Amino acid sequence: MSYQFKWSVLWSGQSGYWLLQGLITTLELSALAWLLAVALGILSGALRTVPFRPLRAAATFYVEFFRNVPLLVWMFFWYFGVPPLLPRGVQDWLFDHGAEFWAGMFALGVYHGARMSEVIRSGIQSIPRTQFEASVAMGLSVWQAYRLVILPIALRLIVPPITNESLNLLKNSSVALTISVAELTFQTRQIETYTARAIEALTAGTLIYLVLCVSIAWVMSSLERRYAIPGLIARVGGAG
Amino acid sequence: MAAAIEFRQVNKWFGKLHVLVDVTLGVAPGEVVVVCGPSGSGKSTLIRCVNALERIQSGEIVVLGDSITSPRMNLTRLRTQVGMVFQSFNLFPHMTALENIMLAPMKVRNAPREDAEKTARALLLRVGIPDKAGNYPANLSGGQQQRVAIARALAMQPKIMLFDEPTSALDPEMINEVLEVMTDLAKSGMTMMVVTHEMGFARRVAHRVIFMDGGQVIEEADPETFFASPKSDRSRQFLSKILSH
Ligand SMILES: Nc1ncnc2c1ncn2[C@@H]1O[C@H](COP(=O)(O)OP(=O)(O)OP(=O)(O)O)[C@@H](O)[C@H]1O
Numbered sequence: 101m102s103y104q105f106k107w108s109v110l111w112s113g114q115s116g117y118w119l120l121q122g123l124i125t126t127l128e129l130s131a132l133a134w135l136l137a138v139a140l141g142i143l144s145g146a147l148r149t150v151p152f153r154p155l156r157a158a159a160t161f162y163v164e165f166f167r168n169v170p171l172l173v174w175m176f177f178w179y180f181g182v183p184p185l186l187p188r189g190v191q192d193w194l195f196d197h198g199a200e201f202w203a204g205m206f207a208l209g210v211y212h213g214a215r216m217s218e219v220i221r222s223g224i225q226s227i228p229r230t231q232f233e234a235s236v237a238m239g240l241s242v243w244q245a246y247r248l249v250i251l252p253i254a255l256r257l258i259v260p261p262i263t264n265e266s267l268n269l270l271k272n273s274s275v276a277l278t279i280s281v282a283e284l285t286f287q288t289r290q291i292e293t294y295t296a297r298a299i300e301a302l303t304a305g306t307l308i309y310l311v312l313c314v315s316i317a318w319v320m321s322s323l324e325r326r327y328a329i330p331g332l333i334a335r336v337g338g339a340g
Numbered sequence: 341m342a343a344a345i346e347f348r349q350v351n352k353w354f355g356k357l358h359v360l361v362d363v364t365l366g367v368a369p370g371e372v373v374v375v376c377g378p379s380g381s382g383k384s385t386l387i388r389c390v391n392a393l394e395r396i397q398s399g400e401i402v403v404l405g406d407s408i409t410s411p412r413m414n415l416t417r418l419r420t421q422v423g424m425v426f427q428s429f430n431l432f433p434h435m436t437a438l439e440n441i442m443l444a445p446m447k448v449r450n451a452p453r454e455d456a457e458k459t460a461r462a463l464l465l466r467v468g469i470p471d472k473a474g475n476y477p478a479n480l481s482g483g484q485q486q487r488v489a490i491a492r493a494l495a496m497q498p499k500i501m502l503f504d505e506p507t508s509a510l511d512p513e514m515i516n517e518v519l520e521v522m523t524d525l526a527k528s529g530m531t532m533m534v535v536t537h538e539m540g541f542a543r544r545v546a547h548r549v550i551f552m553d554g555g556q557v558i559e560e561a562d563p564e565t566f567f568a569s570p571k572s573d574r575s576r577q578f579l580s581k582i583l584s585h
């Protein structure tokens with residue numbers, strides 16, 4: 101018995117439209133979650149290295165709490181757990197305006213923010229402490245030293261692990277199908293349900309993820325080369 | 341005249357380690373003081389107290405008339421009046437030489453960019469490398485990096501300059517270019533505290549040499565007296581070790 105491929109299911113009927121919608125939702129979900137994750141990651145990663153103990157403790161709590169609970173649990177938490185805590189009016193508004201999307205976005209962003217935090221912290225800690233001392237010794241405040249010196253150096257050093265984490269975030273956005281966000285994986289399953297063509301639908305989904313990941317990796321490595329610190333270029337390797 | 345820097349009965353501990361023991365000393369305006377002593381004797385800690393990179397546990401430090409150990413002291417003001425040069429240069433690698441020098445005037449003093457740039461170029465000229473303005477630290481030699489670091493510290497027009505072994509990380513052939521800049525600075529009347537093992541520099545430039553051991557100031561004297569007839573056993577030992585090579 102041999103399987104007859106029927107690739108046309110991908111563009112006949114509603115399939116093409118569904119795939120496109122799924123792709124757009126995945127991109128929106130991931131992009132917003134990424135911005136949230138990077139902001140939280142930079143904030144908490146930097147706070148974990150500042151000379152103020154209470155701030156360090158707060159950041160450590162965030163990181164350990166959020167990265168040690170499975171993403172799926174966070175999805176359920178933000179979707180089923182949080183809305184009932186909100187005022188009635190806000191709840192109604194949310195469920196009229198894609199509550200599952202926002203819940204998924206928060207879950208992804210906060211979870212990956214905790215993971216990026218670790219990357220950013222290790223980047224900061226790889227910078228000799230004397231760079232910080234030189235910054236404050238010339239009159240910069242701690243905030244200025246981080247904003248103008250420490251973070252600009254650290255962020256340039258950690259592009260490769262941040263790329264890695266960004267790809268994880270994109271792939272993990274598929275977990276949002278569990279709270280009915282109509283993202284790419286959700287839509288490929290819908291195509292499969294309607295056409296009974298599992299392999300074709302999954303292949304299409306897989307290829308789209310692959311293209312997205314390769315594009316992101318390419319953008320990040322151009323950024324890395326564009327902003328490389330002279331003298332540290334050697335580390336990037338033959339590409340540069 | 342009031343002292344530029346004054347230590348009164350200063351004590352500092354790192355945990356259980358007593359690193360500054362009852363240090364009392366003054367530095368007059370325009371005076372150049374060389375601090376020497378064996379490794380671990382507390383030289384770096386001593387000068388790092390002057391710009392409050394280290395906090396002390398007892399005693400008082402007065403810099404340019406302000407007690408910097410009082411809770412009301414203004415840290416930014418202190419640090420703009422006291423420049424510091426480190427052993428490891430510590431230029432910011434993602435900025436050019438010029439940008440390194442312009443950073444503090446622009447961000448701390450809110451100086452307009454054109455003014456900051458003009459000052460920075462004049463300082464690069466003063467330290468002898470006007471043509472290196474656009475170079476990143478990685479493309480400067482050690483001696484050039486240290487001269488940029490000195491220019492960067494001078495950009496805030498400090499009244500006091502601290503140097504922590506500014507030539508120890510340099511190849512021998514680059515030491516002199518940095519010492520020359522420091523000598524010019526001393527001649528211009530800058531108040532300086534310099535931790536260094538360059539005894540030639542101490543002899544020629546310093547007004548006073550301070551010898552430390554075990555967190556204590558063991559001996560202070562003008563360079564001639566100090567090198568010709570050190571009073572304590574420990575300073576004699578120290579001198580014989582470092583002058584023998
Ligand atoms: N941040 C710190 N925490 C704990 N101990 C420290 C710290 N900094 C310095 N020490 C210790 O304090 C003592 C004095 O150190 P300091 O750096 O002032 O010595 P130094 O005279 O500058 O020595 P060197 O010639 O090696 O630079 C040393 O025993 C050192 O190990």
Ligand SMILES: [Mg+2]
Nearest residue numbers: 383384385504
């Ligand atoms: Mg030292």
